Amino acid sequence: MRRIPAAPLVFGLGTVLLMAGLWRIDASPERIWNGLSRLGWLVTLMWPPSPGGALPDLLHGLAESLAMAFLGTLLAALAALPLALLGAGNVVGSALLRFSARRLYDGLRGIDTLVWALVFVSAVGMGPFAGILALAVPDTGTLAKLFSEALEGADRRQVEAVRAAGAGRMLAVRIGLLPQVAPVMLSQLLYTLESNARSSTILGVVGAGGIGLALADRIRINNWDEAAFIVLMILAMVALIDGASRMVRLRLIRP
């Protein structure tokens, strides 16, 4: 009920900000019109999409993107599991450790994959390896956060039962805790894989491997029909990965 008197104020401020923004980005009607006609012209250039005789190269680029997504996710999962155990309040009972682990997750995932790609291209050179690392680092943060939340939501009685049977702490985590959350974790892992399949297609723009390099090149040299073909290839791959991942996820949830 409180928000009704605030509504005109919010709307007013929002509109002022929108106007300021439109002015700042220089959105004059003339510019929009010119841009749109140019865009229309680009679309006619894109039709019909054509691989331009480089289909094997493009397929290799796509496979490279897929491989980067897969290995990036795998690396992130391997790094995230121990981090998540450290940050889960019901595994390690230290509030300080939990707090610092949480901030570490935030720091890792607060920086975009593309920025990490820039960093890793400078650090380890161009190529898919930089892309894998760039995908893995922010995902480590995301997965560690999701995993630790899943761990904290687990039923503690099963852990207590394993402890009561005389098991040590490690064994209690392994037998009492992990089996409870494994399906949740796997499902989150599959979501990450889907998201990485998308991200991995653009990392090539900054030289971190995959199909993005070919796409950025085609756009740079105005080969719009080939650019359109590459975009269609990306869309097809994303749809394929989403479909496969959905199938696996359904099997995981209902074994």
Place this chain on the structure above:
Amino acid sequence: MPAAAILAAEGRWRAARARRRRDLALGGAAFLAAVLAAAWIGEVSLPRLARGLPLAWDYIVRTMPVLHAATLGSDIADWMWGFGDWVALLGDTLLMAYVGTLLGVAVALPASFAAAATLAPGWVVGLSRRLLEFARTVPTLVLALVFVYAFGLGPFAGVLAIAVHSAGALGKLFAEEHENAALAPVEAVRAAGGSWPAQMRFGVLPQSLPGVLSLGLLRFEINVREASVLGIVGAGGIGEELYLAVRQFEYQDISAILLLILATVAAIDLVCGALRRRVLGGRAA
């Protein structure tokens, strides 16, 4: 007789266990094959990983500012030498995200009613869904590349790229919100003679508005992150400055700019989180 039953049960158990082990071995082998194939295509090997990780770590260490306790003030001033410019660029970035999100919502909201299976005829739903799907599957960065070419360098292209992608993503989520709305108010508006837009405005929107606002805020948070990297392809915002710093190996500038981006993103997340909770009120966040 019981002994035979026990033997039979044990036989079934053994068979089940053997099957499970075989499935596990098959799955493991397939997984291993996938890892090896990916490593081969991705040009990764353990020696390369072992060589590369220290290099990456070394790079990150080099970006760290040199701060001495004695001269802390001037050291920080040195490190943040471009503070004013960077904050102005961050302001631009936020503005890009804001305008992009708003334009995206402006497109997504009408489209979402057409994409809600309970509210529109089948062929309209199918068509709108395909269009939204297309808009959200093309990565923002690819859209930015194309728009930079069409509209010229600068934040305008970035805003458009964000708007198109947001429209696709939000349209789908809004439609799901609308589908959860009760249909009785819609019928009431229709019975009172309301047109289809009036039915949507007065029958559906009041029910789905909290969800719509919350999703819009969530999208804004995502768009702030996206806007901060679009500068890499020349589409405005802080990303250009970051790209320059990386390209020119201005190590300490990289960490300074990244720190400012992180702080901005965290602040936006906090504010939007609070707003979202308030908008959703009694509903679970």
